[in-house]
Structure formats: structure tokens, C-alpha cells
Amino acid sequence: MKALGNLYRRRIEPGRVGSPELARNLAELSNDVRREVGVLIDRRGRVISVSVADAKGTEFPDLRMGENRLSGFHLLHTHPRGGALSKGDLSTLFLKRLDAVSAIEVRNEGQPGLVHTAHLTPPGTVGEEEDWRILPPVPAFQIDEFDLGAQVQALEEEIARAARTRVAKKDHERAILVQIDQGEFDAEERLDELAELARTAGAEVVHRELVFRRNLKPGTLVGAGKLEELTSRAYHLDADLLIFGQELGAAQAREIEAATGLKIIDRTQLILDIFALHAQGVESRLQVELAQLRYMKPRLLGAGAALSRIGGGGGSAGGGAIGTRGPGETKLELDRRRINDRLSFLEKQLEGVAQRREERRKGRERNAVPVISIVGYTNAGKSTLLNAFTHAAEEPRRVLAENKLFATLRPTSRQGYLEGIGPVVLTDTVGFIRDLPKDLTRAFRSTLEEIGDADVLLHVVDAASPGADTRLDAVNRILEDLGFRDMPTVVALNKADAANPEALDRELERTGGIAVSALKNRGLAELKEALADAVSGVQRAELARQEEARALAAQYQ
Ligand SMILES: Nc1nc2c(ncn2[C@@H]2O[C@H](COP(=O)(O)OP(=O)(O)OP(=O)(O)O)[C@@H](O)[C@H]2O)c(=O)[nH]1
Ligand SMILES: [Mg+2]
Structure with missing residues (x-):
């Protein structure tokens, strides 16, 4: 000794x-x-x-x-x-x-x-x-x-x-993507989606990897050897960000960070980050901040030394490093008490907004204008379709449509017209994604619930990218969770201009939908007809219900 x-x-x-x-x-x-x-x-x-x-x-x-x-x-x-x-x-x-x-x-x-x-x-x-x-x-x-x-x-x-x-030429964070494949049939597709999410968040993807693991290691998920390999790759490809396709626990994220020396982000964080970037308007900002705080809370509290890194990125929506962007004035460098204070503040604010919205909704009910809610997977073309429908060519009425995931976060309503029905309100809303992080679902609850106010749902499907059917199922599952699955629904198979004809035919068969191209203005007349049918079906049912109620009332008089 x-x-x-x-x-x-x-x-x-x-x-x-x-x-x-x-x-x-x-x-x-x-x-x-x-x-x-x-x-x-x-x-x-x-x-x-x-x-x-x-x-x-x-x-x-x-x-x-x-x-x-x-x-x-x-x-x-x-x-x-x-x-x-x-x-x-x-x-x-x-x-x-x-x-x-x-x-x-x-x-x-x-x-x-x-x-x-x-x-x-x-x-x-x-x-x-x-x-x-x-x-x-x-x-x-x-x-x-x-x-x-x-x-x-x-x-x-x-x-x-x-x-x-690197500093001279780098304006994007360089990221390595890791998607664990546990034998799911759509692992490859999930990796593609992760790449899209990363791109939307502003990362440059320099390497992507599907890691087959039947059993996950509790601490590091993929095991120390694989982490070593990824660290080596990051070193040579000059990447400093490792993005995982599955949600990581707080301890896991820390362990992987310690083992690799890289910044670790999971899919949930990435989605939250995109929401933060795109949030506009009071309500979405509050919702995003609430979701971020809820997600970060257990991670911040156990983080200790890592905290400085999380807080250090600068919180403004525009700048800052991926995973640290926030819409609020508050950066994520909060201690426990302040987190709790902030959480209850946000919850209260959101309640207020929801209430005001409720009042607005009542006002609309009195107008008795049929409402059509446009739903669908993110990037399916919902906003483009709304623009096409309402001929919103002129700038101020046009809603933002772009090749980014979650471009739309705030519900937007426009007036449209359906032959045989008259004026209708079309509402575009936040897109869905499979395994929507639950903190986000919770925070966006009121936005999502508004979908249920519609008379008819217009489910827009991107028929041009592979995996249209799994995305359609994911949307249906979320609608089911929200209790909207039995609402009258018209399916639009969008991007027909870019779709593989055979795949499109298959989807048409499977869904009974209508092929359209929002971008090229194709199939819109047919879609409008289907929507008009659905709306008049609802109206007939409503009339019948009223009739029945009157008859019932008459019986008891
Ligand atoms: N080829 C083709 N591209 C389309 C069509 N419709 C929309 N797109 C493109 O798809 C991308 C997404 O369109 P958006 O309208 O923003 O999609 P969204 O469903 O509103 O997406 P989020 O709001 O992000 O959920 C844009 O780049 C559009 O130009 C179409 O019919 N054909
Ligand atoms: Mg949109």
C-alpha cells in the first residue's frame, strides 16, 4: 500500500x-x-x-x-x-x-x-x-x-x-441518428421519420443507423460496445449530437451522455423542439412550454452537472441548440420550485385561453354553419388543401404550408363553400404523429378536442410516401383515443400527383378515399362532393333527431 x-x-x-x-x-x-x-x-x-x-x-x-x-x-x-x-x-x-x-x-x-x-x-x-x-x-x-x-x-x-x-462552414448541428429495431416491420420507416424530424429541427444528419436489438440494455439501451462505435463515428464525422428514435429515461440519457461525451436527444425532445420552433400565438407557446417543462422536469432535477448544458443553449425560439429551444421567456434553467411555479402558472393561463375559446365556439354554434375539421399525419398536406379549398391565393388569407413537420400548430379556420350546402367552416389543425409524446398530447388537449366540434372530419393522407397505411392507422388510433373515431369521416389521398399509381389504387381500395392533389388542384371537385354528402348526411341525421325529440315531446304532452 x-x-x-x-x-x-x-x-x-x-x-x-x-x-x-x-x-x-x-x-x-x-x-x-x-x-x-x-x-x-x-x-x-x-x-x-x-x-x-x-x-x-x-x-x-x-x-x-x-x-x-x-x-x-x-x-x-x-x-x-x-x-x-x-x-x-x-x-x-x-x-x-x-x-x-x-x-x-x-x-x-x-x-x-x-x-x-x-x-x-x-x-x-x-x-x-x-x-x-x-x-x-x-x-x-x-x-x-x-x-x-x-x-x-x-x-x-x-x-x-x-x-x-467546422465553425466556419457549419450552420447546422451535425447529428447521428440511432433507431433501435426490435423486429418491428416499420423500423426503417421510423428511421426515415426521425431523419425528417431532425431535418425540420435544423440538424444535418451525417449518419443514420438501425440497431437491431431483441433485448435492450437497461442503462445504455444499445450496449457499451455500440456506444463506443458511435462515439468513434461521431469523432470522425464531426458530429456532436446523438439522436435516439425512442424515448430515453432521464438516467439512460445521462448514462449514454457520460459514455459518449456527446449531446444526447431523444425523439420526444426533438418533437418538442420543433413545436417550440414553430409555436406562434399565445396558446401554442404556452402549450409547448408546458409540455417541455413537464418533460424536462424529472431530467433537470436529477441532472446536476448536466444542467448547465441544458440551460446554456439560449432559449429563444429562433436560435439556440437543438433540444434547448423554448418559446417562453424562461429558459430551461430553472430549479425545482421555479419549475413547479411555472407549471401551475402555465396551466392556469391555458385554462383561461381554453375558456375564451369555448365562448368563441358557442358563438359559432349559433351560426349553425357546418364545420369540417382537417386532420391527418404531419406533412400530409392539410394546410395546402385548406388553401386550395378556400382559394386563399392572396397572401393574408393563405395559411402556412411547407415541407416541415408540424408547420401548423394553431388551429386556423377559413370559410369555404360547398355546392348544395352553402358556406362551411374548414379548420386546419396540428398534425399527428405516431407515438405522439404524451406530454404534448396533454398540453395540446384543448386544441385536439376542438377537432370534435366538427360535423365532419376530413382525413388527409400523404399517399406519395411509403408507409401511408401505417400513418393512416396511427392517425385513426389517435382519433380513437380522443373519442372521435365514429365521427363521419372523408378520406383524401393527397399528393396523388407524386404517388405510385399501384400503391394509390391499393389505398383507394382500402380506405374508400378520394385521390386528390392539393398542390395541383386535382380531384378537389370530387372531394367537395364527398364532403357535401357527408355534411348533408349529418344534417339529415340531426333533423331526424330533432324530429324524434319533437315526437317524443308530443307524446308526453
Ligand atoms: N407533390 C405534392 N406535394 C404536396 C401536395 N400537397 C402538399 N404537398 C407538399 O407537402 C408539404 C407539406 O404540406 P403542408 O400543407 O404544410 O402539410 P400539413 O399537413 O399542413 O403539415 P403540418 O402542418 O406540418 O402537420 C409541402 O411541402 C407541400 O408543398 C400534393 O398534392 N402533391
Ligand atoms: Mg399544416
Whole structure:
């Protein structure tokens, strides 16, 4: 024990891997305890930690890993059973961004044998096999010949140069997507959707990966080995964001972040972020902030050190890093009490808005104008269809339609006209997505409930992208959850201009829908007819109900 403690007093010449004396000490000790013994050395040649463990078990100080630098330590340790650097040694080198890792082989009588040393290679060498370079082994008495200082300097210059060009040309966060495939038939489609979400949030997707896992690891989901691989990829592709296609628990996110040193975001956070970017108007802003806070609360409270990162991105809707954007004035850097205060404030505000809206709704009922609610998966073309329907060519009446997910968050109503019916109100609303995060469903409850005020639903389906049927099912499931599944519904198979004709035919058959192109103004007359039929069906049913009620009343008179 004492001998181990003495190692702390050792110093070596700065810029060297070690000294022959230190190598001898370590080999001797290692021979005595029959275990690996290692020291972590800083750039001034001081021993800052001693451990009896293999490289992975070495105790590291709280390493401040700036993304542009190495950690400033190198690890010198023994291999009591001999042998070159192990996989574990090398991955520790990589993950801890060590200046170098060296292994001293221990001979029979505790004599130091060959010393093996490896250091990192510059980033961006994709295609090259390894993240590190292994130097030819040298005998322990030559351990101080290699100029580690010069090597480190060259490497750091290289890294800094890469970082400078990156800052110069990068206006998007570079992201790696990970979708876990547990054998679902639509895993690939989910990955596509994740890529669309990432793009909408402003990320540049530099790599996407479907990871097949029948069983998930509780801590890291995909396992340490896969995380290592992803970290290596991120290093070479200059990515700093890892986006997971499934929701991560607070502890999972932290563990994965600790293991990779990357910023970790899950699908829910990504969706919340897009909502935050697109939120306009008092109500949606409140709703989004409420959903974000609810989601972040357990994560912020357990986060400790990670908190500063979450809060640091700047909270304005326009700027800031992905996952940190918020519509409210408040950034997400709140403590527990303030979170709770803010949550109840938002809830109260939203109640007020909902009430005012309720009053507006009553006003509309008195008008007795039929209402058609446009629903559907996000990006299906709902807003484009509303524009086409209401001939809202002129700017002020036009609603925003763009190739982004969740472009529309706020319900918008426009007056339209149906032959044989007269004026109708068409309402465009927030799009759906499979596995809609429940914090969002809750926050947008009143918006979603407004759908139920309609007389008829117009379900818009994007028939041009693959997986139209799974998206249609996802929408139906959400409608069912909301209790709207038995409302009269007309299905519009939109983007018919871009759809594969056979797939379109199949969907027409399956749904009894109508093929339209909102963009090219095709099929709209037929769609209007179907809507008029549905509306008059509702009106007839309503008349019959009133009739019946009158008859019933007459009986009791
Ligand atoms: N090819 C083609 N593209 C269309 C058609 N209708 C809409 N789009 C495109 O699809 C994209 C999404 O349209 P939006 O109207 O914003 O879709 P949305 O359903 O309102 O989407 P969110 O509000 O984001 O949920 C836009 O880029 C439109 O130009 C169509 O009939 N054909
Ligand atoms: Mg829209």
C-alpha cells in the first residue's frame, strides 16, 4: 500500500511517456500484487492518480473534455501477463481522449519488458481503420525516448484546425441518428421519420443507423460496445449530437451522455423542439412550454452537472441548440420550485385561453354553419388543401404550408363553400404523429378536442410516401383515443400527383378515399362532393333527431 502511495511522489520529464525507473517500480508492484497497476500522468509529468485495475477500471479525475482538445493525461500501466495493448486499453484511450496509453509487459521476476504505446489519430480520417496509431514496442529502458509532447502538440493543432473549418462552414448541428429495431416491420420507416424530424429541427444528419436489438440494455439501451462505435463515428464525422428514435429515461440519457461525451436527444425532445420552433400565438407557446417543462422536469432535477448544458443553449425560439429551444421567456434553467411555479402558472393561463375559446365556439354554434375539421399525419398536406379549398391565393388569407413537420400548430379556420350546402367552416389543425409524446398530447388537449366540434372530419393522407397505411392507422388510433373515431369521416389521398399509381389504387381500395392533389388542384371537385354528402348526411341525421325529440315531446304532452 505504502509503495503504491509513493508512486504519487514520482515525477517524470514532461512530454515523455514515462521514465525507466517508474517503469521498474510499476512492474515490481504489479508483480507483487499480481494485478495491473496504472498511473495517470499529467502534462507536467506528475502522477495524479494510481489504480490497481486495468485501463477501463482506472480512476480518472473529472475530465474536462473540450471538444477541441485532448484530456491532457496519459495512462501508463502494466500487463502482468504480458501482451500488447488490449481492446479495452485502446477504447479507454479513445473515450477518455488520452494523450496516450502505454502498457508495460511484466517479466517473471517483476522486471519490466516491452512497452507498448498508442495515441489517437486526427479526426476526419473516415475509412481509415482505427482511431489510434500503435507505435512499435520498445524495451523499458528506452521508454523516455518517444517525444509524446511533440506528438500531442501536432495532434491538438490538427484537431483545432478541423474545429476552425467546422465553425466556419457549419450552420447546422451535425447529428447521428440511432433507431433501435426490435423486429418491428416499420423500423426503417421510423428511421426515415426521425431523419425528417431532425431535418425540420435544423440538424444535418451525417449518419443514420438501425440497431437491431431483441433485448435492450437497461442503462445504455444499445450496449457499451455500440456506444463506443458511435462515439468513434461521431469523432470522425464531426458530429456532436446523438439522436435516439425512442424515448430515453432521464438516467439512460445521462448514462449514454457520460459514455459518449456527446449531446444526447431523444425523439420526444426533438418533437418538442420543433413545436417550440414553430409555436406562434399565445396558446401554442404556452402549450409547448408546458409540455417541455413537464418533460424536462424529472431530467433537470436529477441532472446536476448536466444542467448547465441544458440551460446554456439560449432559449429563444429562433436560435439556440437543438433540444434547448423554448418559446417562453424562461429558459430551461430553472430549479425545482421555479419549475413547479411555472407549471401551475402555465396551466392556469391555458385554462383561461381554453375558456375564451369555448365562448368563441358557442358563438359559432349559433351560426349553425357546418364545420369540417382537417386532420391527418404531419406533412400530409392539410394546410395546402385548406388553401386550395378556400382559394386563399392572396397572401393574408393563405395559411402556412411547407415541407416541415408540424408547420401548423394553431388551429386556423377559413370559410369555404360547398355546392348544395352553402358556406362551411374548414379548420386546419396540428398534425399527428405516431407515438405522439404524451406530454404534448396533454398540453395540446384543448386544441385536439376542438377537432370534435366538427360535423365532419376530413382525413388527409400523404399517399406519395411509403408507409401511408401505417400513418393512416396511427392517425385513426389517435382519433380513437380522443373519442372521435365514429365521427363521419372523408378520406383524401393527397399528393396523388407524386404517388405510385399501384400503391394509390391499393389505398383507394382500402380506405374508400378520394385521390386528390392539393398542390395541383386535382380531384378537389370530387372531394367537395364527398364532403357535401357527408355534411348533408349529418344534417339529415340531426333533423331526424330533432324530429324524434319533437315526437317524443308530443307524446308526453
Ligand atoms: N407533390 C405534392 N406535394 C404536396 C401536395 N400537397 C402538399 N404537398 C407538399 O407537402 C408539404 C407539406 O404540406 P403542408 O400543407 O404544410 O402539410 P400539413 O399537413 O399542413 O403539415 P403540418 O402542418 O406540418 O402537420 C409541402 O411541402 C407541400 O408543398 C400534393 O398534392 N402533391
Ligand atoms: Mg399544416
